[in-house]
Amino acid sequence: MKINFTDDKLILSELEHIDLDKSCACGQSFRWEKKNGAWHCVLSSKYVTAAYENNMLAIQPCMRGEEEFYIDYFDLNRNYCDIERAIAEDERISECLKCAAGIRVFNQEPFETLISFIISANNNIKRISGIIERLCVLAGEKIEYAGNIKHAFPSPKAIATLSETELKEIGTGYRAPYILKTARIIADGYNLNGLKNMNTESARKELLRLPGVGPKVADCILLFSLGHKDAFPIDVWIDRALRAMFFNSGKYTSAEVKELIGTLGEVSGILQQYIFFYARENNIKI
DNA sequence: ACCCAGGGTGACG
DNA sequence: CGTCACCATGGG
Numbered sequence: 001m002k003i004n005f006t007d008d009k010l011i012l013s014e015l016e017h018i019d020l021d022k023s024c025a026c027g028q029s030f031r032w033e034k035k036n037g038a039w040h041c042v043l044s045s046k047y048v049t050a051a052y053e054n055n056m057l058a059i060q061p062c063m064r065g066e067e068e069f070y071i072d073y074f075d076l077n078r079n080y081c082d083i084e085r086a087i088a089e090d091e092r093i094s095e096c097l098k099c100a101a102g103i104r105v106f107n108q109e110p111f112e113t114l115i116s117f118i119i120s121a122n123n124n125i126k127r128i129s130g131i132i133e134r135l136c137v138l139a140g141e142k143i144e145y146a147g148n149i150k151h152a153f154p155s156p157k158a159i160a161t162l163s164e165t166e167l168k169e170i171g172t173g174y175r176a177p178y179i180l181k182t183a184r185i186i187a188d189g190y191n192l193n194g195l196k197n198m199n200t201e202s203a204r205k206e207l208l209r210l211p212g213v214g215p216k217v218a219d220c221i222l223l224f225s226l227g228h229k230d231a232f233p234i235d236v237w238i239d240r241a242l243r244a245m246f247f248n249s250g251k252y253t254s255a256e257v258k259e260l261i262g263t264l265g266e267v268s269g270i271l272q273q274y275i276f277f278y279a280r281e282n283n284i285k286i
Numbered sequence: 287a288c289c290c291a292g293g294g295t296g297a298c299g
Numbered sequence: 300c301g302t303c304a305c306c307a308t309g310g311g
Binding site for chain 1: 293294
């Protein structure tokens with residue numbers, strides 16, 4: 001990877017193949033928005049745009065000294081060639097590469113990921129995105145850049161001080177009390193970042209104590225924001241994919257799937273993203 | 287009208 | 300430990 005700057009633009013070149021469109025739209029993050037050729041988002045209270053062309057990733061605005069944040073966010077220090085080679089060599093999942101090659105698992109902000117995936121429960125990606133956008137408009141700081149306006153994801157305190165009625169009015173439904181209770185716990189000083197330094201199982205047990213966080217949501221938070229790439233979220237799509245690809249379209253026990261995930265290695269959660277993308281792209285049904 | 291979506295909770299065995 | 304009704308909402 002080569003790092004260059006022109007004015008307020010960071011240009012990363014000599015990257016392995018990365019598919020920014022798939023990565024931003026695959027359902028790991030709900031806030032990236034594509035506007036005339038570039039992806040727009042607010043990360044750590046800053047407006048940012050990202051565009052990929054000619055094998056170069058351009059991030060703007062980004063000043064010298066800020067590049068490490070984005071290199072980490074897009075997981076650019078990880079060798080995805082090795083990961084895709086491992087997938088290619090596993091006949092059970094190699095098919096996923098046809099459509100999912102280039103996917104990257106972002107390293108997102110823990111609180112935003114926590115609340116976002118509480119909202120995701122028994123919901124669909126389009127509606128999740130809409131709810132989160134309304135939540136940001138309702139309680140997030142307005143951020144402007146070059147004539148563009150977006151709202152930052154609200155702080156724990158900003159959500160904790162909302163009313164349950166306000167949360168229901170933006171479409172959160174029965175999840176409103178979960179969002180409120182969990183935001184209050186975080187605003188009260190709970191150290192989410194501390195979970196990065198624990199082993200995956202311990203961090204998972206901690207997350208499961210938060211209202212609205214069950215096994216699947218916990219695994220998403222671990223994988224997408226706490227650096228635990230061995231967390232393997234199983235939603236309805238992955239459930240179908242696992243049955244189709246590993247269990248001859250039949251049922252599996254928790255012990256069997258745990259064993260399977262173990263065989264997929266230390267970054268099984270990243271492989272999960274390739275499988276998830278494939279399952280949705282092909283609308284697999286059992 | 288019915289089914290589904292990046293499921294969690296609580297009750298019950 | 301596993302199962303299951305119930306939970307809001309909007310799109311297919």
